[in-house]
Amino acid sequence: SQNIYILGIESSCDDTAAAVLYNGKILSNVVATQEIHEKYGGVVPELASRAHQQNIVPVIHEAIKRAGITKNDLTAIAFTRGPGLMGSLLVGTSFAKSMALGMGIPLLDINHMQAHILAHFIEEDGFKTPEFPFICLTISGGHTQIVKVSDYFMMEVIGETMDDAVGEAFDKSAKILGLPYPGGPLVDKYAQAGNPEAFPFPKPKVGDLNFSFSGLKTSILYFIQKQVKDNPDFIKENLEDICASIQHTIIKILMDKLKKAVKQTGIKRIAIAGGVSANSGIRNALKEGEKKYGWETFIPKFEYTTDNAAMIAIAGHYKFLEKDFADMTITAKARIKF
Numbered sequence: 001s002q003n004i005y006i007l008g009i010e011s012s013c014d015d016t017a018a019a020v021l022y023n024g025k026i027l028s029n030v031v032a033t034q035e036i037h038e039k040y041g042g043v044v045p046e047l048a049s050r051a052h053q054q055n056i057v058p059v060i061h062e063a064i065k066r067a068g069i070t071k072n073d074l075t076a077i078a079f080t081r082g083p084g085l086m087g088s089l090l091v092g093t094s095f096a097k098s099m100a101l102g103m104g105i106p107l108l109d110i111n112h113m114q115a116h117i118l119a120h121f122i123e124e125d126g127f128k129t130p131e132f133p134f135i136c137l138t139i140s141g142g143h144t145q146i147v148k149v150s151d152y153f154m155m156e157v158i159g160e161t162m163d164d165a166v167g168e169a170f171d172k173s174a175k176i177l178g179l180p181y182p183g184g185p186l187v188d189k190y191a192q193a194g195n196p197e198a199f200p201f202p203k204p205k206v207g208d209l210n211f212s213f214s215g216l217k218t219s220i221l222y223f224i225q226k227q228v229k230d231n232p233d234f235i236k237e238n239l240e241d242i243c244a245s246i247q248h249t250i251i252k253i254l255m256d257k258l259k260k261a262v263k264q265t266g267i268k269r270i271a272i273a274g275g276v277s278a279n280s281g282i283r284n285a286l287k288e289g290e291k292k293y294g295w296e297t298f299i300p301k302f303e304y305t306t307d308n309a310a311m312i313a314i315a316g317h318y319k320f321l322e323k324d325f326a327d328m329t330i331t332a333k334a335r336i337k338f
């Protein structure tokens, strides 16, 4: 057996991240989150790429240092090729190419969405890895997908959103309530003390395994506007119940499609991935699925849910084993299918 040290680099959105993995185990996992976007209420692409440019060298230095190795120990470099913001992807892509070229080691291009799923294969005490095939619900600020995973790089999107992503639904609802960006974690926090049945919101009618969240956002907006007209303190007085009701509706939408996906594929192993899989309500609903429907569920460790480079490194590890290297003409790609 060989000693494989993979450096993972992630720069697809607003987190600059680097991680070092040794034979599938994490040695270091560093994330620099860009706070600059908070005051704009969302990610500003131009500012994101500038911040990546500033952060990338210190973050990679730190990851190598915390791993207790030197850069000469590295076996290969894995980077996020896409999907994501072009200006952000270019920073990580260019850096990874230059470093691999300079050191004369292999380069591995990684699909960010596949990496979110492959985070389940990082070896961690107390976390089991799913057997193939399994179904993964990938839910983040940019994506909402149901994926049939047959092997490390054999994945098929069997359902996806027609408009907003789940994370956007959380963040835009939070914005309507006057909560700071990104509001998803705050909705989750307030929801835990609220009544999920307090305010019923309509669920979209979308066929197959697909999703739609833009209608929900609009109905929340109209509902809140109407209530605030009658009572200017409506949000303040009902924040916990409103958040619980929004979260309950979103989870119901997701769980209904997951049940449908299980029925359609016959696969009862269910994983969740992406930033929104940090949501406590979704985690509980999935656990309930084990008892109610006999599912076997896989919930990632919290730090591997939101954007990170550990997931890029583990995807790189398996690509390295397949000797599926990128060549030096590779470019970043804002939109990629599996």
Ligand code: KG4
Binding pocket: 013, 139, 140, 141, 142, 143, 166, 167, 168, 170, 171, 182, 183, 184, 185, 188, 274, 275, 276, 277, 278, 279, 280, 305, 306, 307
């Ligand atoms: O995967 P991620 O870090 O970045 C993307 O690739 O988009 O996901 C970020 C998204 C944001 O929309 C954020 O509000 C949401 O994940 N999020 C949550 C929670 N934690 C993060 N949404 C609901 N509940 C949470 N606890």
Ligand code: ZN
Binding pocket: 112, 116, 140, 274, 275, 306, 307
């Ligand atoms: Zn992501």
